[in-house]
Amino acid sequence: MPKPYPKEFRDDVVNVALRREPGQTIKQIAADYGIAESCLRNWMRQADVEDGTKPGTTAAENTELREARQRIRLLEQENEVLRRAAAYLSQANLPGKGSTRS
Structure with a gap:
């Protein structure tokens, strides 16, 4: 199993993805940072849960x-x-x- 990315890195990528410019896709942002699109989507979903905007643990x-x-x-x-x-x-x-x- 690959080593998990540092929390600071994940937080930075999620912030960039949340404040992305119009026309810029999640796929492009993930490719820019060298991670899988599904990985970024999971990080964004977890960030929403942590912020309390979506239900979850x-x-x-x-x-x-x-x-x-x-x-x-x-x-x-x-x-x-x-x-x-x-x-x-x-x-x-x-x-x-x-x-x-x-």
């Missing part, structure tokens, strides 16, 4: 959601370990089942 929301999912996964794993430990310990305390005490 912002980069900050995506980061927060990713961190929350990781935390949930960790808590679920911890819960499973504790559940298994509790089940094991409850079996070990039953008289006649693995206990050496009478």
Whole structure:
């Protein structure tokens, strides 16, 4: 996978595309900067979401959601370990089942 373009570069290209002169196409701007037209369109769409002009999730929301999912996964794993430990310990305390005490 190619290395992503720096944020400053993306922001500059999007600003040029948004303030383009009449008759200048997105395709021409993308070619001038050496990127794919679809890439520029995606950047412009994401810029609209970040500005709040179009619905969608912002980069900050995506980061927060990713961190929350990781935390949930960790808590679920911890819960499973504790559940298994509790089940094991409850079996070990039953008289006649693995206990050496009478």
